[in-house]
Amino acid sequence: MAGNQPDADPRPGDRDRELDIVVYGATGxxxxxxxxxxxxxxxxxxxIALAGRSRPRLETVRSGLGERAGDWPLLVAEADDREALERIAGAAHVVLTTVGPYGKYGKELVAACARAGTDYADLCGEVLFVRDCIDAHHGQARATGARIVNACGFDSVPSDLGVHLLHERARAEDAGELAEVTLVLTALRGGFSGGTIDSLRHQIDVMKRDPAARRLAAHPYALSPDRSAEPRLGRQSDLARIPAREVSPALRGTLAPFVMAPFNTRVVRRSNALLGHAYGSGLRYREAMSVGTSPLSPLLAAGVQAGLGALTAGLALPPTRWALDRLLPKPGDGPGEKLRREGHFTADFFARTTTGARLTARVRAQGDPGYAATAVMLGEAALALALDRAALPPTPGGVLTPATALGDALVTRLRAAGMTLTTGAASGRA
Incomplete structure (x- = not known):
């Protein structure tokens, strides 16, 4: 990983803990x-150990994992039990957690890991929780050497690693800095996550109570270390319709908003800032979703945009929220095995550099994005933190991102696990 890197990991020889990885929320x-x-x-x-609120349910999960997991320890802890969570953090090199909404259930665990110098990975897609982690724990995590890594699933590993790979390709081609990057979700099949909906509900509730939180969540650099140091690029709408030819001459139709762009874009911008803006001092990053190339694509894109706005407004208003709560997936719900297996996603990246070069990247995976593929991404992130210390980007710790905490070590692992992560060579000037 290029850029302004801090000193090397202060704990390369620390291998004396009882456990490598704890899976917290293993019964979900x-x-x-x-x-x-x-x-x-x-x-x-x-x-590896399994952790959660109920020992009987943990035993049931372990019994279904096969012989290799037969002797995995079981650790019981409620999400608000500080002493129990401190014991878990103190026993492990890495704690990964799937227990959300993180703003509601994740605060004690991340605090315990920061204090103990224990690496941490989650699936958070909540801007306000990540901002709270930064404000409350970044300094302490740097002091203890803990790598606190949010967003290690479909949000935001493809986004963050795709731009990381583009940056590396631009350097290899001597093509200058990244000036504009657009992620286009060109293929997607999968179930809708009840956990994601619950996280959205929780964040909406917080913003309704606190106007300052609402303003923060809307800021394009909400997760940056110093928002005043970020480039002034004018209005950056994360849920806009985009003419496809504006992104690449190879694309057609109108691109629709991508529901997770308001979170993913902020993670990528934080990565750039943590690296001293090595990707590009004036990088403009955005995300969108293909809805086809037919003459109807402008209408379809407008429908997606209106639907996302209606969902957010509906969850904010008590009468419509009551109805939506009965229609939308519940926390803990998920697709069946067939859809998890047959799901997939393809994220294509289109970049222009400061020299006018055009670059492309692709991140693709088989398996339902929010479940099967996410399980691989989070699991491999934890394995990289636990087992690949020498290959990780040098950092003293802190509240980091997948690219800045894991970088090429995670790229290598995900490729070995069957994911596609590629870049295209510079192909002329814009």
């Missing part, structure tokens, strides 16, 4: 999938 829908991935894919001697 995604937690079970992550545990199953680790049972299949972790090296034989990796020391």
């Amino acid at each position: 829908f995604v937690g079970r999938l992550v545990a199953a991935h680790l049972a299949r894919s972790a090296p034989e001697k990796t020391r």
